[in-house]
Structures are given as C-alpha cells and as structure tokens.
Amino acid sequence: MRDPLPQRRIFSISALALAAALLVPGAAHAAGADGRFEQRRSTHFLLREDVAIDQRTGPLGSRNFERDVLAVLEGGYDLLDDTLGLRPRRRIEAEVYDPAVFDASFGALLPFPAAGFYGGVIRVRGDVRVTERLANTLHHELVHAALDAAAPSLRLPAWLNEGLAEWFAARAAGRPALGRGQRAFLAESAHHGALLPLEAISQPNLVQLAAEDAPLAYLQAAALVDQIAARGGDRALRVLLAQLFRSGDLDRALLRATGLDARGLEASMLAAFGLRR
Numbered sequence: 113m114r115d116p117l118p119q120r121r122i123f124s125i126s127a128l129a130l131a132a133a134l135l136v137p138g139a140a141h142a143a144g145a146d147g148r149f150e151q152r153r154s155t156h157f158l159l160r161e162d163v164a165i166d167q168r169t170g171p172l173g174s175r176n177f178e179r180d181v182l183a184v185l186e187g188g189y190d191l192l193d194d195t196l197g198l199r200p201r202r203r204i205e206a207e208v209y210d211p212a213v214f215d216a217s218f219g220a221l222l223p224f225p226a227a228g229f230y231g232g233v234i235r236v237r238g239d240v241r242v243t244e245r246l247a248n249t250l251h252h253e254l255v256h257a258a259l260d261a262a263a264p265s266l267r268l269p270a271w272l273n274e275g276l277a278e279w280f281a282a283r284a285a286g287r288p289a290l291g292r293g294q295r296a297f298l299a300e301s302a303h304h305g306a307l308l309p310l311e312a313i314s315q316p317n318l319v320q321l322a323a324e325d326a327p328l329a330y331l332q333a334a335a336l337v338d339q340i341a342a343r344g345g346d347r348a349l350r351v352l353l354a355q356l357f358r359s360g361d362l363d364r365a366l367l368r369a370t371g372l373d374a375r376g377l378e379a380s381m382l383a384a385f386g387l388r389r
C-alpha cells in the first residue's frame with residue numbers, strides 16, 4: 113500500500129481540551145444525524161455515536177458499526193498494555209460524530225484540519241464504517257486518553273504525546289512508524305533547513321505552530337519516539353513512561369530508557385535518517 117502523503121495525514125489535537133470541553137454541551141445537544149447519540153458500553157469504554165447511518169440493524173447498520181468501533185478500541189486497549197505498559201482503570205469515554213456535525217461543532221476551533229481530539233473524552237470525526245483512517249484516529253486518541261489517565265497533572269512535551277500517539281496508531285495498523293513518503297518529506301525538510309526546532313515541538317501542545325508546520329511537527333514527533341524504540345525496543349518506551357510518571361523528569365527518564373537526553377535523542381534520530389539541520 114502506498115504511504116499516505118504527509119499533507120493528507122490525519123491530525124488530532126490533545127491541546128484543545130479546555131476550549132473543546134467548553135463547547136461540548138452545545139455540541140452534544142446539537143441535532144446530529146438523527147438527533148441523538150446512541151450509547152453502548154464495552155469492558156473499558158463507553159461509546160456515544162451519532163453518525164448518519166440509515167439502518168440500525170444488519171451488516172451496514174449502526175449497531176454493527178458501534179460494535180466495530182468498540183472492537184477497535186478494546187484491541188487498542190490490550191495493545192497499549194503490551195507496548196507502553198498503559199492500562200487505564202477508569203472507563204474511557206469516546207464520542208463518534210457525524211462528519212458534518214463534527215465539522216460544524218469543532219472545525220472553527222481547530223487550528224488545522226483534524227480527525228479527532230482528546231479533552232477528557234475522545235472525540236472523533238466519524239464515518240459510516242470503520243475505515244483504516246477512523247481506526248487510526250481512534251488508536252491515536254486512545255494514547256492521549258491513556259496518558260491522561262496515568263498522569264493527569266503531568267505536562268508532556270508535544271513531541272512525546274503526539275509522537276507516542278502516532279507511533280502507537282502505526283503499530284496497531286501493522287505499519288512502520290514512518291512510511292517511505294513520510295521519510296522522504298522529513299529528508300526534504302531537513303535538506304531545506306526547515307526542520308522545526310526541538311523547543312517548538314517541546315511545548316505542551318502544537319496549537320501555536322502555523323498550520324503549514326503541523327505535518328512536519330507530527331512527523332518529527334513520531335520519528336523521535338520511533339528512535340526511542342529503535343534504541344531499546346518497546347521496553348524502552350515502557351521504561352521511559354514508568355520513570356517519567358514516577359519522577360516527572362523527562363531527561364532523567366530518557367537517560368534511563370535510552371542513555372540519551374532529549375537533545376541527544378534528536379541528534380540520534382537525525383543521524384539515523386541521515387539528516388542534518
């Protein structure tokens with residue numbers, strides 16, 4: 113399968129928690145596709161779904177869709193524990209919106225086109241079936257939800273938060289963290305001296321970036337997290353998170369997991385890609 117171009121990547125934003133939370137009551141009451149959210153539970157999730165799907169039953173019905181969404185989330189939950197050592201205890205809430213309702217409710221709020229975001233609740237732009245893209249968004253947002261559950265007051269740098277989410281969604285889909293097209297985009301950006309400074313992607317969120325910088329920010333984030341895994345396997349990611357939750361000190365946790373601090377990790381990532389600033 114051809115790699116998606118960076119420009120067509122799906123972005124999701126964990127940074128809009130506060131603003132989005134303020135919007136939610138209105139959005140939740142807005143007339144959706146059929147005017148109400150269907151609700152369904154699984155072991156670890158509570159799903160509310162409001163996609164315009166004509167029939168309730170049958171293979172293309174909304175019940176089947178809800179089961180498929182929950183199966184993707186539960187599969188992600190198991191993989192989270194295996195890969196990152198994250199196992200949220202409280203039930204995670206997820207809302208799947210009709211695309212038109214999602215755009216109308218959140219489009220103006222988002223600094224760049226997004227397929228979902230996390231703000232205490234996973235909110236995603238839905239579809240009438242579970243596509244690869246929707247599964248990707250669900251897995252991405254699940255990581256934000258799990259990190260929030262593990263350490264609600266810890267402010268992670270965006271490169272780690274978004275990088276873990278991107279890395280995990282790729283792992284869940286069985287593809288490399290960066291595909292060929294994405295590596296080429298990264299190389300081209302480096303060639304033009306356009307890579308974003310580590311400081312810019314170390315802010316708690318990426319909303320301060322220009323919209324056109326977002327694709328590169330997510331790619332650099334995924335490349336940094338992939339470099340942690342390249343140096344020490346998935347175990348390094350688990351060690352990093354456990355240490356980080358314990359101490360709150362990222363460089364110390366990175367040193368423990370990889371032998372490098374953030375600056376060293378970036379240099380190692382650039383060297384691995386044959387890039388220079």
Ligand SMILES: [Zn+2]
Nearest residue numbers: 124125126277
């Ligand atoms: Zn995200």
